[in-house]
Amino acid sequence: MNWTREAYRVYRVAVSTELQSRTAAHPVKRARAPWKPWRSTIGLKVAMGVSGILLVLFLVAHMAGNLHVFEGRESMNDYAAGLRSFGEPLLPHESLLWVMRLGLIAAVAVHIVSAVVLTRRAMQARPVRYASKKPAKGESRHAVATMRWGAIVIVLFVAWHLMDLTWRTVNPVKDLHDAYGAVVATFDPERWPVTVFYLLALVALGFHLRHGIWSAVQTIAGPNTRWRKRTQAVSLAVAVLLVAGFAIVPLAVTFGLVS
Amino acid sequence: MKLSLRIWRQPDADTKGEMVPYEIDGVSEDASFLEMLDVLNEHLISEGKDPVAFDHDCREGICGACSLVIDGQAHGPQAATTTCQLHMRKFSDGDSIDIEPWRAGAFPVIKDLVVDRSAFDRIIQAGGYISAPTGTAPDAHAVPIPKQDADAAFNAAACIGCGACVAACPNGSGMLFMAAKVAHLGLTPQGQPERQTRVLGMVAAHDEAGFGGCTNVGECSAACPKEIGLDVIGRLNKDFRKAAIRAA
Numbered sequence A: 001m002n003w004t005r006e007a008y009r010v011y012r013v014a015v016s017t018e019l020q021s022r023t024a025a026h027p028v029k030r031a032r033a034p035w036k037p038w039r040s041t042i043g044l045k046v047a048m049g050v051s052g053i054l055l056v057l058f059l060v061a062h063m064a065g066n067l068h069v070f071e072g073r074e075s076m077n078d079y080a081a082g083l084r085s086f087g088e089p090l091l092p093h094e095s096l097l098w099v100m101r102l103g104l105i106a107a108v109a110v111h112i113v114s115a116v117v118l119t120r121r122a123m124q125a126r127p128v129r130y131a132s133k134k135p136a137k138g139e140s141r142h143a144v145a146t147m148r149w150g151a152i153v154i155v156l157f158v159a160w161h162l163m164d165l166t167w168r169t170v171n172p173v174k175d176l177h178d179a180y181g182a183v184v185a186t187f188d189p190e191r192w193p194v195t196v197f198y199l200l201a202l203v204a205l206g207f208h209l210r211h212g213i214w215s216a217v218q219t220i221a222g223p224n225t226r227w228r229k230r231t232q233a234v235s236l237a238v239a240v241l242l243v244a245g246f247a248i249v250p251l252a253v254t255f256g257l258v259s
Numbered sequence B: 001m002k003l004s005l006r007i008w009r010q011p012d013a014d015t016k017g018e019m020v021p022y023e024i025d026g027v028s029e030d031a032s033f034l035e036m037l038d039v040l041n042e043h044l045i046s047e048g049k050d051p052v053a054f055d056h057d058c059r060e061g062i063c064g065a066c067s068l069v070i071d072g073q074a075h076g077p078q079a080a081t082t083t084c085q086l087h088m089r090k091f092s093d094g095d096s097i098d099i100e101p102w103r104a105g106a107f108p109v110i111k112d113l114v115v116d117r118s119a120f121d122r123i124i125q126a127g128g129y130i131s132a133p134t135g136t137a138p139d140a141h142a143v144p145i146p147k148q149d150a151d152a153a154f155n156a157a158a159c160i161g162c163g164a165c166v167a168a169c170p171n172g173s174g175m176l177f178m179a180a181k182v183a184h185l186g187l188t189p190q191g192q193p194e195r196q197t198r199v200l201g202m203v204a205a206h207d208e209a210g211f212g213g214c215t216n217v218g219e220c221s222a223a224c225p226k227e228i229g230l231d232v233i234g235r236l237n238k239d240f241r242k243a244a245i246r247a248a
Helices: A005-022 A041-071 A073-085 A095-124 A141-166 A179-186 A189-220 A225-254 B033-046 B118-125 B147-157 B164-168 B175-186 B195-208 B219-223 B231-247
Strands: B003-009 B018-024 B096-100 B109-111
Touching (some): A041 A095, A041 B195, A073 A095, A095 A141, A141 A189, A179 A189, A189 A225, B018 B033, B118 B175, B118 B195, B147 B175, B164 B175, B164 B219, B175 B195, B175 B219, B175 B231
Antiparallel strands (some): B003 B018
């Protein structure tokens, strides 16, 4: 017999109606807006993964740019000025910077909103907690404890970081053209709590990326077991390199290698 | 063996439950975990008390009926083993053991350790099947399948739908169960006509039932008595992405 698409559909409806008639009707717990794929748990995860990967690309560029500090005051400040004047006179002043800023704000917004929605769903999915708990034994056991708490540390850090080195609200160096001076001032040995907080946030970031990068790839691309293992290795390497690249600047300032 | 148990007792879905302590003596180390509970229940019945309700059927590790979170681990401490196949020799004399039901909003407690897993049935109804005209069995070689695909499909098909993945998941997600079905059917030629509608329908039913999302931490796979790997979740994600884009 040759099954047409329509025959399949009719047959499927008949089978599922028959199955449903054998099962008691179940109360719908939460009324939701019409189901859209992007609002599903997987759709939100893809949004989180894509925005996260964009943020990682930004971090790589940011980390590489920071290393100009080792070339001295002039090179660092030229780099900072270059970011503003990029494309001039063809493009307006700070055009690259504004594209980056708007992109970052969008990515951060998508990343956080999807995380909050998914976290709320996860909490609702287990209304009664277990009385006894065993340590995690899955593939990414550190992630259970570090992803969400680490994210809060990172958000607090970014707020401080913007006030410190972008707006200079809490930085002694108010001259916006002296990026080098601001970096040296903020990581002064006397301001050691700032450096400690910076390094602590980097540890949180490292754990966040170690799981986040491969988890994003798993959600977006769906690799097989062999490629998943490779992605996990790459993810760890990227996390270590980024943390090391970011940490070397405050450490160099604190220990007097850059002054 | 003498054991101190703490067991979740809950008379029905609407009453609040609690952990109740029980002492049991003379447990054979050759007894299975469920047989130990049978002995406890015989004691309780002879004392005129309400026995502990728990799910079980084949007791051979293949039906998916037994459950129990033992000391915080779905199906207990032994890897790749259902509760019915877990034996008391895994424990020592004098141990105290916590026994709880699967904890998930989508799996409401019916009584004590028995939960309603019909949310899984609803996910299956939403697409976890193939539509095929039945009749006499076709010849085994009528539809050729590459060996690799057949093996991968078979591994996914080993899922017994017990729900340990949901119980172990920190997010209460049913993703490993759903992914096993999507992988199992999606890898075979018979599963192709409904591949797109299947994944969209199943994910919708999964979310509707109130399961959480997957964070790829892998607790599900570590708890799975059939050792279903995380690769099936990757396959689910990929199928979902393709189907969602095509449906849009």
